Amino acid sequence: MTQQSLFNETMEERPYVKGELGRMIFHNEAEHFSIASIKVKDTNEEFNEKDLVIKGHFSPLEEGETYIFHGEFKNHKKFGLQYEVEMYNRVLPETKDGIVLYLSSDLFHGIGKKTAERIVDELGEQTISRILENPEVLDGIPKLPKEKAEQLYQALKEHQGFEHVMIHLSQYGFGLKLAQKIYQAFQDQTLSIIEEDPYQLVFHVEGFGFHRADEMARMQNLSHDHPTRIRAACLYMLQKSMSSGHVYLPTEECLVQVEQLLNNGVDPAITFEKLSEQIIHLGEERFVYIEDDRVYLPSLYFAENGFCSHIDRILEQDIDVEHTQADLMKIIGDMEEEEAISYGEDQFNAIEKALHSKLMILTGGPGTGKTTVIKGIIHTYAELNEVSIDPDDYDSDKPFPFILAAPTGRAAKRMTESTGMPASTIHRLLGWDGHNSFERNQNNPLDGKVLIVDEFSMVDIWLANQLFRAIPDDMQVLLVGDEDQLPSVGPGQVLADLLASQQLPSVKLTEVYRQKEGSKIIQLAHEIKNDACTANSLGKDHDFSFIAAREHQLSELVTNIVQKAMEKGNDLRDIQVLAPMYRTDVGIHKLNESIQQTINPKHRQKRDLKFYEVTYRKGDKVIQLVNQPEDGVYNGDIGEIVAIFRAEENVDGVEQVVVDFDGKEVVYPKKDLNSIMHAYCTSIHKSQGSEFSIVILPVVRSYRRMLRKNLLYTAITRSKQSLIICGDREAFLDGVSATDTNTRYTRLKEKLKEDTPSEVDTEEEEDQLSPYDFM
Numbered sequence: 134m135t136q137q138s139l140f141n142e143t144m145e146e147r148p149y150v151k152g153e154l155g156r157m158i159f160h161n162e163a164e165h166f167s168i169a170s171i172k173v174k175d176t177n178e179e180f181n182e183k184d185l186v187i188k189g190h191f192s193p194l195e196e197g198e199t200y201i202f203h204g205e206f207k208n209h210k211k212f213g214l215q216y217e218v219e220m221y222n223r224v225l226p227e228t229k230d231g232i233v234l235y236l237s238s239d240l241f242h243g244i245g246k247k248t249a250e251r252i253v254d255e256l257g258e259q260t261i262s263r264i265l266e267n268p269e270v271l272d273g274i275p276k277l278p279k280e281k282a283e284q285l286y287q288a289l290k291e292h293q294g295f296e297h298v299m300i301h302l303s304q305y306g307f308g309l310k311l312a313q314k315i316y317q318a319f320q321d322q323t324l325s326i327i328e329e330d331p332y333q334l335v336f337h338v339e340g341f342g343f344h345r346a347d348e349m350a351r352m353q354n355l356s357h358d359h360p361t362r363i364r365a366a367c368l369y370m371l372q373k374s375m376s377s378g379h380v381y382l383p384t385e386e387c388l389v390q391v392e393q394l395l396n397n398g399v400d401p402a403i404t405f406e407k408l409s410e411q412i413i414h415l416g417e418e419r420f421v422y423i424e425d426d427r428v429y430l431p432s433l434y435f436a437e438n439g440f441c442s443h444i445d446r447i448l449e450q451d452i453d454v455e456h457t458q459a460d461l462m463k464i465i466g467d468m469e470e471e472e473a474i475s476y477g478e479d480q481f482n483a484i485e486k487a488l489h490s491k492l493m494i495l496t497g498g499p500g501t502g503k504t505t506v507i508k509g510i511i512h513t514y515a516e517l518n519e520v521s522i523d524p525d526d527y528d529s530d531k532p533f534p535f536i537l538a539a540p541t542g543r544a545a546k547r548m549t550e551s552t553g554m555p556a557s558t559i560h561r562l563l564g565w566d567g568h569n570s571f572e573r574n575q576n577n578p579l580d581g582k583v584l585i586v587d588e589f590s591m592v593d594i595w596l597a598n599q600l601f602r603a604i605p606d607d608m609q610v611l612l613v614g615d616e617d618q619l620p621s622v623g624p625g626q627v628l629a630d631l632l633a634s635q636q637l638p639s640v641k642l643t644e645v646y647r648q649k650e651g652s653k654i655i656q657l658a659h660e661i662k663n664d665a666c667t668a669n670s671l672g673k674d675h676d677f678s679f680i681a682a683r684e685h686q687l688s689e690l691v692t693n694i695v696q697k698a699m700e701k702g703n704d705l706r707d708i709q710v711l712a713p714m715y716r717t718d719v720g721i722h723k724l725n726e727s728i729q730q731t732i733n734p735k736h737r738q739k740r741d742l743k744f745y746e747v748t749y750r751k752g753d754k755v756i757q758l759v760n761q762p763e764d765g766v767y768n769g770d771i772g773e774i775v776a777i778f779r780a781e782e783n784v785d786g787v788e789q790v791v792v793d794f795d796g797k798e799v800v801y802p803k804k805d806l807n808s809i810m811h812a813y814c815t816s817i818h819k820s821q822g823s824e825f826s827i828v829i830l831p832v833v834r835s836y837r838r839m840l841r842k843n844l845l846y847t848a849i850t851r852s853k854q855s856l857i858i859c860g861d862r863e864a865f866l867d868g869v870s871a872t873d874t875n876t877r878y879t880r881l882k883e884k885l886k887e888d889t890p891s892e893v894d895t896e897e898e899e900d901q902l903s904p905y906d907f908m
C-alpha cells in the first residue's frame with residue numbers, strides 16, 4: 134500500500150472514495166494495518182451509502198480530516214461491503230468545517246474552535262484568501278481583538294508558502310505537524326528536494342525514518358545504491374543501535390548491518406567498498422564522527438568526549454580541607470548520638486572520603502545506608518563550613534549550598550522525603566526547555582557548593598554530559614547509585630564505566646542495615662546480587678510470598694492480589710504490578726486490561742473514551758510516557774484520570790482526558806493520548822528510580838527472553854513493605870542466574886584511563902540534537 138505519488142493519474146480517472154475519517158477502529162503497529170470508518174462525501178464508484186468501513190496498510194489517520202482513498206470494494210463474509218485501500222491522500226480544507234479545524238489547529242496560536250467558527254461564519258468558504266487579500270475583513274468579527282486578528286493575518290501570510298507545499302505533501306499522507314517540520318527544514322526547496330532525493334529528509338528532519346524515505350524513493354525509482362540511500366541507512370542503523378543502549382557502533386558491525394538492510398535480496402548487491410565510501414563521506418560532512426574503528430552519531434560523540442573532559446577538569450581542581458580528623462570524629466560522634474545509630478566503618482569512610490574529594494561515587498545495594506551517608510555528608514559539611522542547612526536562610530543572592538537531584542521526578546521526591554531537603558529532577562535543575570537546550574551550561578553554571586545526584590545508574594551519557602557541563606570548578610560532587618541495577622534506558626552505562634575505570638574515588642557499601650530490621654526483600658536482593666539465590670530463598674516471610682501459578686492463571690491471580698490488597702485498605706497508588714514485556718498474553722497490556730476490568734469496570738456513571746484498542750475510564754491509574762516540561766510532568770510520573778470531556782463540552786471542541794498527577798492536572802486532547810498508558814501494571818524499566826509499598830511481580834516462562842539478574846534485581850528492590858512474586862519458580866531462578874550479555878558499546882572506561890584528555894569543540898557541541906529525538 135502506498136500513498137499517492139505526485140505524478141499519479143488524476144482523481145477523476147481512478148476509482149475513488151472521498152470521505153471524512155470518523156473513527157480509527159483498529160491499528161496494528163507491527164503489520165502497519167488499519168481499519169477505520171469514514172463518512173462518504175463523494176465517490177465515482179457505485180456506492181450510495183453514507184458510512185463506509187475502509188481497511189488497508191496505512192498509518193493511523195486523523196479523525197475529522199478528509200481523505201481521498203483509491204482502492205476497491207470487497208465483500209467481507211461477516212462485515213459486509215468494505216473498501217480495501219491501495220492509496221490515499223489528504224484533502225486540504227475546502228469546507229467550512231475543514232477551515233474551522235485548520236484555523237483552530239496548533240498553527241494559529243490563540244484561535245480556538247469558537248473563534249474560528251465565528252470567522253468562517255462571517256467570511257465563508259473563501260475565508261483564507263479573503264483574509265490574505267485584505268486583513269481588515271477581520272475587523273467585523275465579533276470578540277476578535279485587533280491584536281489577535283493581526284497575529285492571525287501574519288501567521289496566515291507566513292504559512293502561505295507552506296500552504297502551497299502542504300497541498301503536495303498531503304499527497305504523501307503527512308500530517309500537518311510533520312509537513313511543518315519538513316517545510317521548516319527546506320522552505321521553498323521542499324518540493325524539489327522531496328522529488329529528487331527524499332533521503333535528505335532523514336538527514337535534516339528530526340525523527341524522519343529511513344523506511345519512510347525509502348518508500349518515497351521507490352515511487353520515484355531512485356536506484357537502490359544511490360549514495361544518499363546508503364548514507365541514510367547508515368544513520369538509521371546508528372540511531373537504532375542507540376535505542377539499544379550503544380554509544381557507538383564498531384565500523385565493521387555498522388557496515389554489516391547496513392549491508393543487510395540495503396541488499397536484502399537485491400541484485401547487484403552493494404559492495405562493502407561502496408558502503409565504506411559513503412560512511413567516510415558522512416564523516417566528512419559531520420553527520421557521523423569516526424574515531425579509530427568506531428562510528429558515532431555526533432550527539433553521542435560529543436557526549437562521551439565532553440563528559441570525559443569535564444571529569445578531568447573537575448578532578449584537576451584542588452580542594453581546601455582545613456579540618457582535622459578530630460573535628461570530623463567529633464561531628465560524626467554528635468550525629469550518631471542524635472540519630473541513635475553507630476556508623477559502620479565503610480559508612481564513616483564514605484563520609485570522610487566524600488568531604489575530601491572533588492568528585493566521588495557512592496554505591497551499594499538496598500538498605501546499605503546510602504541515604505544515611507548522604508545525610509551524614511550534608512550535616513558534616515555544614516558543620517565544618519559553618520553553613521546552615523535550612524533553605525529558608527538563603528535567597529537568590531546567597532544560593533543554597535546543597536543541590537540534590539535525581540533523574541526522575543519520583544526519585545527526586547523520594548530524595549526530598551528521605552533527606553528532608555529540596556531535590557529536583559536533573560532536567561529541571563539544568564533548566565531544560567523541553568527540546569534540546571538547557572539554561573545551565575558552562576557559561577551559566579549551577580550555583581552551589583555540593584551537588585549530590587541519586588540513582589545515577591539511570592543517567593545516560595548524553596544527560597551526564599549536560600549535567601557535568603554545568604558543574605563549576607569549585608563544586609564538590611557526589612554520585613550515588615546501585616551498580617547492579619539496570620543501566621540507563623538511554624545510551625551508555627555511565628555509572629558502571631566510571632566504577633570500572635577506577636579513576637575516581639569511590640566507596641562501595643556492602644553491609645546491609647535494613648536486613649537487621651528483618652526484611653526478607655532486602656535479603657533476597659542481596660542473595661541475587663551475590664549469586665546466592667536458590668529455591669530456599671523463596672520461602673514465605675512477613676513481607677514476602679511466592680505464589681506458584683501457570684501462565685493461563687496468571688492474569689486472574691495478579692488481578693486478585695491487587696483487589697485483595699485494596700480491600701485491606703491499601704491505596705492503588707501504593708500497589709504496583711511490574712512485568713518485563715508488553716505484548717504477550719500475560720504482558721503489560723493484557724494485565725492492565727484484566728486489572729482495569731476488575732478494579733475500575735465499565736459503569737454507566739463513569740465516562741470512558743476509546744483510543745485505538747484501549748479504553749480509558751475515569752478513575753484509571755495511568756503513567757506518563759514522555760517528558761512534558763511545559764505541563765510539569767515527566768516520563769514515569771503516575772497519575773489518575775479525574776475527568777473525561779466530550780468534544781462539545783469544551784472550547785477546543787475535541788475530546789479530552791484530564792489526569793491528576795499528585796495535585797497537578799494535565800489535560801490531554803484525544804490525539805495526545807499516546808503520551809500516557811494504563812499503569813496498573815508497568816514495565817520494570819519504567820519503575821527504575823521509584824519505590825512502592827507493595828510490588829507484585831509475575832514471572833513466567835514466556836518472559837524468558839527478558840529475564841536477567843539485573844532486571845529482576847531492579848524489580849524486587851522497588852518494593853518497600855511487601856513483595857509478591859507469582860508464576861514459575863524455575864523461570865525466576867533461571868532469570869536471576871542469567872547475566873545480561875548484551876554489552877553496550879561505550880568507550881568511556883578506556884577514555885577515562887587515557888592520559889590525554891578528550892578535546893571537544895563546544896560550539897559544535899551546542900548544535901547537536903539529543904539522542905531522544907530518535908528514540
Ligand SMILES: Nc1ncnc2c1ncn2[C@@H]1O[C@H](COP(=O)(O)OP(=O)(O)OP(=O)(O)O)[C@@H](O)[C@H]1O
Pocket residue numbers: 474475476477480497498499500501502503504505506646647
Ligand atoms: N549504621 C547504621 N546503624 C543502624 N541503622 C542504620 C545504619 N545505617 C543505616 N541504617 C538504617 O538502615 C536503613 C537503610 O538505610 P538507608 O535508607 O540509608 O539505605 P539506602 O542504601 O539508602 O537504602 P535504599 O537504597 O534501599 O533506599 C535505614 O532505616 C537506616 O536508618
